Amino acid sequence: MEAAERFVEKDYRDLIQTAHQQLGGPIVLVRDNSNTHLTAGMRRCITESDWLTVYQLPPYAPDLNPVGGIWSVLRRTTTTNCAFVGPDDLITALRRGLRRLQYRHDVLAGCLTGIGCAC
Template sequence: MRVWGRSWRRWSISAMCCYKPDETSRLIYRPRRHRKWKGTGRNSFAWTDYRDLAVRAHIQLGTPIILIWDNLNMHRTAGLRQLAADHDWLTVVQLPSYAPGLNPAEGVWALLRRGPLANVASADDEHLERTLRRGLSHIQRHPELVRADSCSS
């Protein structure tokens, strides 16, 4: 998502839809604002950001994790493969190519696009950040929105 204005800005959001038997589903997310000045700096998540998200999810949930990832090139890096090999609490499964219907996080993005971000013209990136966080917090407070069957529709 880009915000036009005084400079190039970009937001990246990574989210995990978490499911445990006999418990309510949960959404764990990490937004990141990127400021790109004359080609310096990254304008997307690095593999270390995904690593940190998986580690924080493991700590927060207190349980082993089966991480089901789409085929984003960053999800298939050697560093993330090594993370899974080094930790017995992490199992990584890759989704088949072009299978957004199997990825519950795609449902989260659809909820955001149809809800809080629909027809929003942000005056600045702080307004966009508040709108994003409010929408994601709403989804977190309503676990029925993160259910696997509701996200994949």
Template sequence: VRAHIQLGGPLVVVWDNLNTHLAAGLKKYEADHDWLTTVRLPSYAPDLNPVEAVWSLVRRAMANTALDTPHDLDRKLRRELRRIQLRPHLTDGCLTATGLAIDPPTPP
């Protein structure tokens, strides 16, 4: 909801088939809100999920890194995710790697 308010437009959410994503309450919420579109991935399809490529970039950046505390880990993860967020070519590449295309919804 916060993303919809912040962006001021429709939202597309890509979900895997985690059991909490299949709950009746979420399906009802989706049906009640025309600004929300969900796309459900097959049961096991990491190659279709762009976030898998994002985590691959994060793991690569953190390879051979020794961290002293959970706080250091949190800070490093946030820094790497922010680095990716600020480089659109990286996020575009993560989507391109799936072979999927995001088509904007057609207005009614």
């Protein structure tokens, strides 16, 4: 997405309000810690809407996302200290890293153990 196409605070507020109007009922929103989600305007929108329930995800919760451990390994091995020419270059590096990782059962088991899986 280009910068001009990104959602800003007003876009999120409008989306939530439109969903409420179209669905005609309460909305439950689970949000991450994007700067756009944490603005004063969004906080105001939440407190002023009795039909909106918001659950805030913790800043980093690998136990809620099993893929987080794998991405952590890739960040430390495949993408660290790298400058990518473009998206295709990044995708190629990530595929290479994932290919190497698929043969490292010990590392994969460690990622699953980190989320409480006794595999």
